[in-house]
Amino acid sequence: MFLFTFNAMPTSSNRCNCLGAIINCWVNFKDFEGARFIAHKFLESQGWLIKAEEEDPIIVFYKLLPIRKISKIKNRCYNIANETGLSYLCITYNEE
Numbered sequence: 001m002f003l004f005t006f007n008a009m010p011t012s013s014n015r016c017n018c019l020g021a022i023i024n025c026w027v028n029f030k031d032f033e034g035a036r037f038i039a040h041k042f043l044e045s046q047g048w049l050i051k052a053e054e055e056d057p058i059i060v061f062y063k064l065l066p067i068r069k070i071s072k073i074k075n076r077c078y079n080i081a082n083e084t085g086l087s088y089l090c091i092t093y094n095e096e
Contacts, residue, residue: 001081002027002035005054006043014047018092023048025088026081042086 004027009020023043029035043050073089081087 001078002029002032002039004036004039006039006048006050007052007054008043008048008050011047011049016047016090016092019094020051021048021090021092022054023088023090024077026077026086028081028085038086042088046088 004025006023006025007020008023010016010018025039025043027035027038029038040050077087077089
């Protein structure tokens with residue numbers, strides 16, 4: 001299982017009304033490069049243009065969500081990816 005974190009912006013095919021998003025993408029695949037390729041292609045198919053790949057996972061600023069809630073969301077995303085092969089979480093923003 002790999003967790004990738006991207007800074008992305010919506011394309012014209014994306015219905016998100018935001019400036020951009022931090023996207024955490026869990027991919028259940030055997031090798032890193034293959035998992036990374038899957039994450040990139042999936043996000044492109046969902047209408048996201050990746051601006052940068054972050055070195056460390058960024059989940060959510062703790063004041064936006066309680067720690068307990070963040071933990072539940074992370075576990076749920078991990079479990080979904082474990083069952084289906086992929087899961088993602090978008091944290092949108094409207095300011096740089």
